[in-house]
Amino acid sequence: MGDPLGIGANLLAIISAFKDPKELVAKLRSLSRRQKVLTAVLLVLSIGLTTFIWALVTGEFTPTITQVMLSDYSLNMSTGDVGTLSATVLYSNNTEGSDVLWVSSNKGVVQVDENGQLSAMSAGSAIVTAQAANRKSSESAKCVITVADPLKGYSISVQRTTLENYVYIYVHPEDDDVTQITLYAQAPSGEVHTPKMGGANLYHFYTETGTWTIYATLKSQRGTYEASKPEDFVAIEVNDVSPTEVDALLAGLPVIR
Numbered sequence: 001m002g003d004p005l006g007i008g009a010n011l012l013a014i015i016s017a018f019k020d021p022k023e024l025v026a027k028l029r030s031l032s033r034r035q036k037v038l039t040a041v042l043l044v045l046s047i048g049l050t051t052f053i054w055a056l057v058t059g060e061f062t063p064t065i066t067q068v069m070l071s072d073y074s075l076n077m078s079t080g081d082v083g084t085l086s087a088t089v090l091y092s093n094n095t096e097g098s099d100v101l102w103v104s105s106n107k108g109v110v111q112v113d114e115n116g117q118l119s120a121m122s123a124g125s126a127i128v129t130a131q132a133a134n135r136k137s138s139e140s141a142k143c144v145i146t147v148a149d150p151l152k153g154y155s156i157s158v159q160r161t162t163l164e165n166y167v168y169i170y171v172h173p174e175d176d177d178v179t180q181i182t183l184y185a186q187a188p189s190g191e192v193h194t195p196k197m198g199g200a201n202l203y204h205f206y207t208e209t210g211t212w213t214i215y216a217t218l219k220s221q222r223g224t225y226e227a228s229k230p231e232d233f234v235a236i237e238v239n240d241v242s243p244t245e246v247d248a249l250l251a252g253l254p255v256i257r
Contacts (some may be wrong), residue, residue: 001243006171014040021058021138023094023161026243028108030177030226032139034240056247061134062134062135063091063092063093063134063138064091064092064137065089065090065091065092065132065133065134065136065137065138066090066091066092066139067090067139067141068087068088068090068100068131068132068139068140068141069070069088069089069090069141070085070086070087070130070141070143071084071085071086071087072085072143073141073142073143073144074143074144074145074146075118075143075144075145075146076111076145076146076147076148076222076223077110077118077120077145077147077148078120078147078148078149078222078223079120079121079122079123079145079147079148079149079150080120080150081117081118081119082093082117082118082120082149083118083120083215084115084116084117084118084131085102085116085128085143086098086116087100087116087132087141089132089139097132099132100130100131100164101130101131101132101133102115102116102128102129102130102131103128103129103131104126104127104128104129105126105127105128106124106125106126106127107121107126108121108122108124109121109122109123109124109145109147110126110128110145110147112128116130118145120145121147122147123147123148123149124146124147125144125145125146125147126144126145126146126147127142127143127145128142128143129141129142129143130142130143130146135250146233148222148223149222149224150223150225151173151174151175151178151220151222151223151224151225152174152175152225153173153218153225153229153232153250154166154171154173154174154181154216154225154232155171155172155174155231156170156171156172156215156216156232156233156234157169157172157215157216157234158170158236161251162239162251163243163247163248163251163253164240164241164243165204165205165206165238165240165241165242165243165255166202166203166204166205166243166251167170167202167203167205167236167238167247168191168200168201168202168203169183169195169203169214169234171183171212171216173218175218175220175222177220177221178186178218178219178220179220179221180218180220181216181217181218181219182216182217182220183195183203183215183216184215184217185203185205185212185213185214186214186215187207187208187210187212188208188210188211188212193207195214199254202248202253202254202255202256204245204248204255205236205238205241206241206244207241208238208241209238209239209241210237210238211235211236211237211238211241211256212234212235212236212237212238213233213234213235214233214234214236215227215232215233215234215237216232
């Protein structure tokens with residue numbers, strides 16, 4: 001097979017002779033046939049290894065990023081809310097990934113961590129961007145997030161009538177933009193009803209006697225307020241459920257049939 005050290009020395013000599021073509025030809029001719037073959041193999045391997053290393057360094061084998069897709073492109077949140085965005089990175093070799101850098105345009109409104117978890121800090125708007133990059137390309141996607149202060153709640157009051165089971169119930173939202181108020185009544189048995197309502201906030205209880213618990217849910221474009229504080233609930237004692245709408249009409253109550 002020949003002396004590898006000798007072949008290596010000859011290879012170095014050949015490489016160093018590239019500056020002078022005549023000397024290169026002379027050196028090649030001076031080698032034996034076997035040395036020429038081994039030298040050629042070493043040259044090919046050297047060139048291949050160099051090309052491979054160059055491709056790795058320059059990112060030649062790295063696929064191009066074609067698109068970044070988000071789980072949401074717009075979100076409405078309330079101050080204090082937390083949420084999560086997820087990103088999918090598409091590559092030119094038909095593979096997918098999720099390695100992105102998350103950036104918020106306004107950290108005072110929305111903060112985002114390295115996992116895409118959102119924290120709504122204050123009312124306003126912010127753009128959260130997912131950035132994907134490698135040695136060959138970069139792409140990004142944006143989610144517009146609007147943060148509003150949550151609904152403050154409501155006050156609730158009760159006014160009894162001459163009939164035990166007809167009661168005026170008033171819900172007064174603390175916010176001006178409430179678009180829907182839903183009243184609930186939990187019966188003594190625990191069953192929850194939406195009480196039958198007549199005119200002027202008049203409610204008719206007709207299924208059970210005992211202590212009913214009344215509360216409400218508010219809705220607006222900013223979100224929903226669910227009863228949670230002690231003052232959101234009011235208790236009503238109903239000891240007679242026999243009076244009917246006819247009785248209410250005779251009592252002068254504004255019943256709507």
